[in-house]
Amino acid sequence: xxxxxxxxxxxxxxxxxxxxxxxxxxxxxxxxxxxxxxxxxxxxxxxxxxxxxxxxxxxxxxxxxxxxxxxxxxxxxxxxxxxxxxxxxxxxxxxxxxxxxxxxxxxxxxxxxxxxxxxxxxxxxxxxxxxxxxxxxxxxxxxxxxxxxxxxxxxxxxxxxxxxxxxxxxxxxxxxxxxxxxxxxxxxxxxxxxxxxxxxxxxxxxxxxxxxxxxxxxxxxxxxxxxxxxxxxxxxxxxxxxxxxxxxxxxxxxxxxxxxxxxxxxxxxxxxxxxxxxxxxxxxxxxxxxxxxxxxxxxxxx
Amino acid sequence: xxxxxxxxxxxxxxxxxxxxxxxxxxxxxxxxxxxxxxxxxxxxxxxxxxxxxxxxxxxxxxxxxxxxxxxxxxxxxxxxxxxxxxxxxxxxxxxxxxxxxxxxxxxxxxxxxxxxxxxxxxxxxxxxxxxxxxxxxxxxxxxxxxxxxxxxxxxxxxxxxxxxxxxxxxxxxxxxxxxxxxxxxxxxxxxxxxxxxxxxxxxxxxxxxxxxxxxxxxxxxxxxxxxxxxxxxxxxxxxxxxxxxxxxxxxxxxxxxxxxxxxxxxxxx
Numbered sequence: 001x002x003x004x005x006x007x008x009x010x011x012x013x014x015x016x017x018x019x020x021x022x023x024x025x026x027x028x029x030x031x032x033x034x035x036x037x038x039x040x041x042x043x044x045x046x047x048x049x050x051x052x053x054x055x056x057x058x059x060x061x062x063x064x065x066x067x068x069x070x071x072x073x074x075x076x077x078x079x080x081x082x083x084x085x086x087x088x089x090x091x092x093x094x095x096x097x098x099x100x101x102x103x104x105x106x107x108x109x110x111x112x113x114x115x116x117x118x119x120x121x122x123x124x125x126x127x128x129x130x131x132x133x134x135x136x137x138x139x140x141x142x143x144x145x146x147x148x149x150x151x152x153x154x155x156x157x158x159x160x161x162x163x164x165x166x167x168x169x170x171x172x173x174x175x176x177x178x179x180x181x182x183x184x185x186x187x188x189x190x191x192x193x194x195x196x197x198x199x200x201x202x203x204x205x206x207x208x209x210x211x212x213x214x215x216x217x218x219x220x221x222x223x224x225x226x227x228x229x230x231x232x233x234x235x236x237x238x239x240x241x242x243x244x245x246x247x248x249x250x251x252x253x254x255x256x257x258x259x260x261x262x263x264x265x266x267x268x269x270x271x272x273x274x275x276x277x278x279x280x281x282x283x284x285x286x287x288x289x290x291x292x293x294x295x296x297x298x299x300x301x302x
Numbered sequence: 303x304x305x306x307x308x309x310x311x312x313x314x315x316x317x318x319x320x321x322x323x324x325x326x327x328x329x330x331x332x333x334x335x336x337x338x339x340x341x342x343x344x345x346x347x348x349x350x351x352x353x354x355x356x357x358x359x360x361x362x363x364x365x366x367x368x369x370x371x372x373x374x375x376x377x378x379x380x381x382x383x384x385x386x387x388x389x390x391x392x393x394x395x396x397x398x399x400x401x402x403x404x405x406x407x408x409x410x411x412x413x414x415x416x417x418x419x420x421x422x423x424x425x426x427x428x429x430x431x432x433x434x435x436x437x438x439x440x441x442x443x444x445x446x447x448x449x450x451x452x453x454x455x456x457x458x459x460x461x462x463x464x465x466x467x468x469x470x471x472x473x474x475x476x477x478x479x480x481x482x483x484x485x486x487x488x489x490x491x492x493x494x495x496x497x498x499x500x501x502x503x504x505x506x507x508x509x510x511x512x513x514x515x516x517x518x519x520x521x522x523x524x525x526x527x528x529x530x531x532x533x534x535x536x537x538x539x540x541x542x543x544x545x546x547x548x549x550x551x552x553x554x555x556x557x558x559x560x561x562x563x564x565x566x567x568x569x570x571x
Contacts, residue, residue, distance in 0.1 A: 003522035008354070008427035010418040035550050041558070071416015071436035078396040078415045090397055094529055097419045098395035155546075159539035166535040167528045168422035169389060177531050180539035188546050211557050218549045226542060 002237055007169040009291045015069035019062050020161045020283045021190070023104070024183055025276075026058020027158030028191020030111055032215070034151030038144060046204035047195055047212060049118040054194055055154065056115035059108035062157070066104070080105065096164040103156045110150025117143055158187025165286070172290040175237045178230035179286065185226050189219040190279035193261075193272035213268045216261075216275065224258050245289035252281035306405035307448065308384055308507030309457060309465055310473035312480060313519070314492070316377040316464040318347060318361055323379075325459035326359040329444065333434050353380055355432030358441040359456050364518060378510065378519050379465055381456070382407065382428045382441035383496060386504030389528045390420035390429060390440075398437075405470070405507055406443040414438050425503075425525035443508075470507055477511055489513055495521060502526065 033051025036044040067076045075083070079101040082088040092098040113133065119125050120134025137143055162183030165173035173179060196212050231238060241249060257278010261271035326332070333356050335341075343351050346363035353360045360380045367373030384406045391399040391407055398413035399420060409420070409429075414437035421429045421438060432439040444454035452458075457467035466473060474497050484492035491513045496506030502525045516523050 001517065003425060003524055003526065006427055006517075006520060006522040006525075007425055008352070008421055008430060010421040011431070012418065012422075031547075032550065035547070035554075039551060039554055069417075071418070071431050071438070072414070075396075075413075075415035078398070078413060079417070082397055083413050090395065092393075092395065094532060095393045095395055095419070096532070097393060097417060101395060155543045159543065163532070163535045163539055164419075165422075166531040167393065168419075169425040169526070169528055170422045173422070174528065174531060177534035177538055180535045181542035184539050184542050185546065207561075211553050214553050214557075215550050218553070219546060222542065222545060222549070 002171060002175055004169055004171040004174050004237075005293065007171075009170070009294065010168075011291070012069070012287060013291060015065045017280075017283045017287055019065035019069070020183065020287070021280045022058045022065070023062040023161060024158040024187030024279065024283075025190040025194055026055045026062065026111065027107065027154035027156070028187040028189070029058065029194055030055035030107070030114070030154035030191070031151045031158075031188065032191055032195060032212070033114070034147035034154070037147045043205055043208045044211075046202040047199045047208055049122065050195055050199040050202050050204070051191075052111060052114040052118050054191075054198065055107075055111035055150070059104065059111045059157075062104060063108060096160050096167050100157070100160045100164060103153050103160060107150060107153035107157050110146050110153060113137055113146050114143070114150060117146075155184060155187075158191075159184030165290075170290050171293045172234065172237060172240060172286065175235075176230050176233040178226060178233055182223070182226045182230050182282070182286075185219055185223040186279045186282050189216055189223055189275050192216040192219060193275035193279075196268050196272040197276075209268070213271075216272070217265075220258050220262055220275065224254070227254065227258075240289055240293065243289065243292075245285045245292070248281055249285040249289075253278050253285060257281060304403050306470040306507060307443070307468065308406070308470050308473060308509070309381065309443070309454075309467055310477045310509060310511070311379055311381075312464050312466070312477075312511045313376065313378040314484065314489070314511060314513060315462045316361070316379055317462055318363060318375070318377040319461060320361050321459040321461060322456035322465055323350065323357070323359045323361060325455040326441070327357075329447070329455035330358060330442075332356045332358065332432075352430075353382070353426075353428045353440070354430030355435075355437075355439040358382070358439070362520060366514075366518075376514060376519065378512075379456070379460075380520070381508055382443070383426055383503075383509075384441075384443055384507035385525075386499065386507065387527055388503070389423040389425060389526075392527060392529055393419045393423040395419060402445055402448075404443070404445075404448055406445065406448075408442045408445050409438055409440060411435055411437045411439065423528040425522050470505075473509075477509065480511060484511075484513070495519075 029051045033048045036048050067073050082090050116134035117137030125131040125134050159180045162179035166179050168174050192212055192215050256274055261274045264271035343349050346365055348363045350357045350360055362378045364376035388407045398410045402408055416436050429438050429440045453467050457465040477494050481492045495512050495516050496509035499505040
């Protein structure tokens with residue numbers, strides 16, 4: 001029996017699961033938008049505009065979910081500053097949750113700035129201050145600089161959630177080093193899926209979307225590979241999947257979320273919806289399968 | 303820093319009276335569970351079931367019976383291990399968890415924001431949220447009592463001295479003598495858990511004398527720090543990000559090449 005079975009569940013459930021999903025999706029969407037901002041063509045501009053908007057909304061929602069989930073939400077800032085020693089900052093590079101708090105803050109800042117830039121481009125800012133910030137963000141140098149930093153932060157936010165789970169002592173999570181990679185790749189695929197669904201509404205051409213659908217298919221193949229590595233690395237722990245969560249992982253994540261979209265070449269919108277469903281169910285299955293394992297169950301009767 | 307202090311729990315003389323649980327609840331003013339209404343767990347004489355935010359001491363009852371006349375009871379008063387290398391302290395993002403001058407590990411309730419990272423990081427399942435405070439809580443090894451020279455409430459209340467309090471050096475010597483005594487009496491299974499400073503987590507400042515495998519008592523055989531996965535997990539994530547970035551760039555280049563290859567020559571316009 002793995003030593004992880006003696007630990008207690010942290011009750012990370014219905015605020016954390018949506019956060020992991022939306023944070024991953026927002027990080028992936030921003031990364032793709034930033035990549036196109038740096039290396040794309042003018043035809044990709046609608047995708048970039050959509051990506052930055054999705055990321056900004058996702059980052060704000062992520063912060064809200066994380067704060068609401070705290071036992072003492074008004075003390076959220078204790079993760080950023082030493083509450084007894086202001087204004088000294090609170091930062092532990094070896095603690096993913098501490099590193100992540102700063103990464104979300106920086107990602108939120110970059111995504112909001114980039115979103116203001118593209119909203120200014122669209123002429124949709126009425127507030128004078130926001131218009132000034134958005135206008136400043138239209139300078140190519142600063143826009144690309146923010147996109148570069150934000151893109152890295154975006155991928156970090158998508159992946160650190162899995163690393164955070166691995167840096168615990170809980171069953172499944174701490175029994176494999178692949179969860180970070182799995183969540184990161186899933187963040188990229190769900191981010192791309194969101195853009196496939198929303199970018200046409202902002203004027204993205206079929207030709208521009210072709211790159212996105214092709215990337216999403218590649219990301220799904222990588223995701224399937226990483227998921228296989230994750231399961232192999234679990235070894236004997238895999239018996240925990242002989243449960244409802246195992247069925248959800250197999251049918252919901254692998255079947256509906258990866259294999260079905262890979263087959264739906266001709267229907268990118270339908271495939272994208274399935275990718276989003278699979279990405280959400282991946283978080284549900286991996287988090288709740290571990291959360292459901294209570295300490296002492298293995299000990300009783302010995 | 304004063305000398306490291308802690309507990310040595312000799313499970314062979316625990317009688318399961320739960321005086322430690324009561325003394326702990328009383329001194330630390332921990333709330334009752336279930337509104338104070340008595341509830342049976344169905345697991346032997348255990349009615350608190352676990353360590354958590356409102357149970358900082360927990361007496362475990364393990365029945366090992368092969369037929370009605372052949373067997374034994376194992377009883378053990380469990381508590382925070384005050385690990386020399388503490389997983390909870392390692393991950394805490396607010397700095398709420400500190401190491402005191404007595405080498406014990408304490409959660410400052412006024413700093414904790416209830417993120418619960420420490421709960422998942424503890425290899426022993428010791429910590430949980432106190433629903434009244436909304437913060438993670440556990441045994442403080444009666445830090446407030448230690449500061450004024452008093453013994454922790456649980457060891458003070460223990461009627462058999464199953465829970466002994468003192469300096470770690472002295473407790474280790476005493477524990478070793480007790481193991482030798484038990485072995486001389488024929489209890490060859492007697493062993494110490496967590497006494498080795500070169501062992502897992504640098505040793506535990508609350509260590510135990512057991513007469514069976516640690517797993518039987520609900521203790522991990524080789525507890526580890528959560529950070530053991532950090533480097534590998536981070537590297538795999540970075541590698542997967544690099545693969546995706548490369549795939550995206552190759553895709554862009556391919557699309558550009560296709561467009562160039564497919565576009566009509568300038569003269570055709």
